[in-house]
Amino acid sequence: MDDLLSGLNAAQREAVTATEGYVRVIAGAGSGKTRALARRFAYLVNEVGTLPGNILCVTFTNKSAAEMRQRIHALTGDEDTGYICTFHSFCVTVLQEDSHAVQYPRRFLVLDNSDIDAMLRIIYEERGLTLRAMTFSAARDMIELRKLKKEPQYYLDLITLSLETLQQKYLQAEAPDDIIFYGYLYQQKKCFGLDYNDLLKFTLYIFEQDADIRLKWQQRLEYIMVDEFQDIDEPQYTLMQVLCGYHHNLFVVGDPDQTIYTWRGANIRYLLDFDQVFPGTRTILMMENYRSTPQILSVANSLIARNTDRMEKSLLPTLPDGAPVRLHHARSAADEAAWMAAQMQALHDGGTPYRDMTVLYRAHYLTRTVEEVLQREKIPYTIYSGVQFFGRAEIKDALSYLRMIACQDDLSFLRIVNQPKRNIGERRRRLLQEQAAQEGCSLFTALRRSVGTEAFRGTGAARFVSLIDAFSSDCSGRSVSEVLSAILHESGYEAMLRTEGSQERLDNLAELKQSVYEYETTCGEECTLEHYLAHVALFTNADAGDSSDRVKLMTVHTAKGLEFPHVFLCAMNEGLFPSKKIRTLPAMEEERRLAFVAMTRAEQGLYLSEAAGRNFDGTDRYPSRFLLDIDPGLLEQSGERDDMLLDNARGYIAISERTLRGSADTAAFRPGQRVRHSILGTGTMLELDEAKQAWLIRFDGLPTPRRISFRARLTPCPEQEGDTPS
Numbered sequence: 001m002d003d004l005l006s007g008l009n010a011a012q013r014e015a016v017t018a019t020e021g022y023v024r025v026i027a028g029a030g031s032g033k034t035r036a037l038a039r040r041f042a043y044l045v046n047e048v049g050t051l052p053g054n055i056l057c058v059t060f061t062n063k064s065a066a067e068m069r070q071r072i073h074a075l076t077g078d079e080d081t082g083y084i085c086t087f088h089s090f091c092v093t094v095l096q097e098d099s100h101a102v103q104y105p106r107r108f109l110v111l112d113n114s115d116i117d118a119m120l121r122i123i124y125e126e127r128g129l130t131l132r133a134m135t136f137s138a139a140r141d142m143i144e145l146r147k148l149k150k151e152p153q154y155y156l157d158l159i160t161l162s163l164e165t166l167q168q169k170y171l172q173a174e175a176p177d178d179i180i181f182y183g184y185l186y187q188q189k190k191c192f193g194l195d196y197n198d199l200l201k202f203t204l205y206i207f208e209q210d211a212d213i214r215l216k217w218q219q220r221l222e223y224i225m226v227d228e229f230q231d232i233d234e235p236q237y238t239l240m241q242v243l244c245g246y247h248h249n250l251f252v253v254g255d256p257d258q259t260i261y262t263w264r265g266a267n268i269r270y271l272l273d274f275d276q277v278f279p280g281t282r283t284i285l286m287m288e289n290y291r292s293t294p295q296i297l298s299v300a301n302s303l304i305a306r307n308t309d310r311m312e313k314s315l316l317p318t319l320p321d322g323a324p325v326r327l328h329h330a331r332s333a334a335d336e337a338a339w340m341a342a343q344m345q346a347l348h349d350g351g352t353p354y355r356d357m358t359v360l361y362r363a364h365y366l367t368r369t370v371e372e373v374l375q376r377e378k379i380p381y382t383i384y385s386g387v388q389f390f391g392r393a394e395i396k397d398a399l400s401y402l403r404m405i406a407c408q409d410d411l412s413f414l415r416i417v418n419q420p421k422r423n424i425g426e427r428r429r430r431l432l433q434e435q436a437a438q439e440g441c442s443l444f445t446a447l448r449r450s451v452g453t454e455a456f457r458g459t460g461a462a463r464f465v466s467l468i469d470a471f472s473s474d475c476s477g478r479s480v481s482e483v484l485s486a487i488l489h490e491s492g493y494e495a496m497l498r499t500e501g502s503q504e505r506l507d508n509l510a511e512l513k514q515s516v517y518e519y520e521t522t523c524g525e526e527c528t529l530e531h532y533l534a535h536v537a538l539f540t541n542a543d544a545g546d547s548s549d550r551v552k553l554m555t556v557h558t559a560k561g562l563e564f565p566h567v568f569l570c571a572m573n574e575g576l577f578p579s580k581k582i583r584t585l586p587a588m589e590e591e592r593r594l595a596f597v598a599m600t601r602a603e604q605g606l607y608l609s610e611a612a613g614r615n616f617d618g619t620d621r622y623p624s625r626f627l628l629d630i631d632p633g634l635l636e637q638s639g640e641r642d643d644m645l646l647d648n649a650r651g652y653i654a655i656s657e658r659t660l661r662g663s664a665d666t667a668a669f670r671p672g673q674r675v676r677h678s679i680l681g682t683g684t685m686l687e688l689d690e691a692k693q694a695w696l697i698r699f700d701g702l703p704t705p706r707r708i709s710f711r712a713r714l715t716p717c718p719e720q721e722g723d724t725p726s
């Protein structure tokens with residue numbers, strides 16, 4: 001027991017040992033909540049004697065789940081690490097066990113964007129839609145919006161309607177939006193495919209409809225812990241509430257200053273109001289920071305103190321003094337990148353490996369100049385992009401082979417049937433599609449029935465069919481990594497890449513095999529082919545490890561929950577960070593929290609930079625308000641500071657803040673309400689125009705209504721008041 005509690009401070013010990021009831025930990029950045037969570041899990045297993053399979057530990061990303069599993073494995077020595085996963089992965093697990101409750105097979109598919117695109121391609125082709133009408137990415141957004149907001153009950157169509165009825169709905173649809181939406185639902189049902197939204201909806205539906213299944217999971221999960229609770233959204237919250245309904249042991253940990261996903265539905269209130277919803281909640285505060293030097297913490301504290309809608313707290317340093325935080329003002333983006341490269345080179349010369357340096361930025365498009373300079377200076381780097389690795393053609397092909405073995409679905413079939421070339425081109429695929437439609441079977445079955453026919457003479461169809469059949473009947477009992485290596489070899493896929501001389505693609509396949517292997521070893525005995533496939537669809541590039549000595553480049557969102565010895569936070573300019581898309585005060589505060597998350601990733605060195613120059617519209621580029629928020633006494637500044645530019649920047653930021661506050665007031669104004677303008681007098685609010693950031697008001701003393709920018713001062717006035725302009 002001492003081992004488990006050693007190296008923990010008082011608050012962490014309390015978090016570890018308070019096992020019963022509702023517990024909320026409000027933790028600052030770098031205060032060791034991940035450490036506390038892992039120890040708590042181990043404490044439950046080693047000291048309390050809870051079986052790991054009775055604990056659910058929810059993390060924000062698959063990467064943090066994998067890390068948590070490793071930590072816990074090291075602490076407990078137990079092969080079984082219970083349910084350590086994201087909400088989505090947990091839903092996959094529930095559905096693999098209980099999807100029969102909605103008449104779905106255990107072997108349902110988890111769809112990612114490229115699967116959805118493949119379905120869209122079929123729909124567009126069938127119904128003669130063009131990309132000019134709507135791109136795939138716009139169509140995906142439209143579908144998501146419709147599922148989340150406009151038709152939140154859509155999943156009942158998937159669950160209760162027959163395939164034929166769904167097909168009818170699709171064929172009868174006339175408006176492009178409807179064609180795409182119902183076409184997609186039809187395609188989904190056809191292959192029992194579920195996207196991320198469906199995973200939660202289906203799970204919640206099953207729990208709502210089937211009391212026995214609900215109780216089974218409630219009783220199984222004796223202890224539930226949720227990390228990053230500040231970013232939880234409504235369906236996740238509901239799911240968690242349901243799950244803890246029997247044992248009532250719920251432990252949540254979060255940092256209100258690190259909420260960065262409200263744009264995706266996260267709601268900070270779930271953390272702040274937790275004690276009111278769950279009476280008897282014990283709240284533990286963890287504020288001591290073990291990650292960053294006092295210099296870095298002072299800068300981060302100074303920034304976040306500018307947010308008005310926040311719970312006041314400060315990170316307390318525990319580490320000894322380090323180097324000052326640097327801020328560089330560059331004349332251009334190229335100069336800025338050159339400064340960063342020079343700092344990196346100096347660090348490297350001093351013995352710091354490149355892998356200890358990380359460049360963070362608000363949006364991917366900002367990397368171009370940085371990349372150019374790093375390439376010129378021969379500094380090795382790697383970009384973590386979210387889609388880069390798992391979105392690569394060869395990785396998708398390899399996974400499609402695995403999926404063919406497990407599910408023999410049409411999407412995988414179309415992807416690999418002619419990869420490598422088997423002489424089954426467009427024309428033969430069409431034949432198969434017609435036959436499959438007539439006979440109501442899958443494309444693979446259609447091919448199996450056709451191998452002996454004239455149309456498929458001289459093709460590799462027969463070999464392909466027997467390859468897949470052989471693997472399908474013989475894969476249980478073999479590890480996923482073994483199956484993967486064998487199919488890539490026996491299908492001729494790897495040989496094809498070798499003939500093409502695609503060393504990079506072969507390296508990527510090797511990396512995939514390694515990541516499958518790591519997944520298996522951290523997963524215990526559970527890892528069947530279906531299990532792996534259902535979870536891999538949730539992976540992103542951040543989940544593929546990279547141990548080579550390279551500088552890392554990633555967005556701040558990707559860096560959430562991670563820590564790095566040296567952080568370069570670049571492109572800190574108005575319009576970039578904060579992004580020019582920010583229109584409201586709460587959004588600006590979220591943006592500031594994002595900058596706070598970025599800065600608190602740094603352990604020893606924090607390098608901030610910005611570049612003067614011009615925006616796309618020709619206006620001057622100003623330093624970010626977040627840099628001006630920081631007490632200048634805490635920064636060691638370099639480069640050319642242009643005082644006139646700074647003055648202009650301050651003026652610009654003051655106006656912008658006023659506009660944002662005005663837009664905050666919009667919540668208080670309703671159409672029909674009486675308002676007073678300091679110059680134009682009283683009037684009636686007609687309309688709020690968020691896009692133009694303006695109100696439309698009919699003033700009592702003016703003949704026509706006027707648009708007034710949010711930046712103007714407006715006050716509400718009583719209904720009967722009606723004076724003339726002053």
Ligand SMILES: Nc1ncnc2c1ncn2[C@@H]1O[C@H](COP(=O)(O)OP(=O)(O)OP(=O)(O)O)[C@@H](O)[C@H]1O
Binds near residue numbers: 031
């Ligand atoms: N009691 C402690 N004593 C010494 N070091 C600690 C202690 N607790 C945590 N640490 C170290 O502090 C660092 C931050 O811990 P951890 O990653 O658990 O923080 P976190 O709260 O999850 O951070 P964030 O919310 O910013 O992502 C880690 O390097 C960890 O090893």
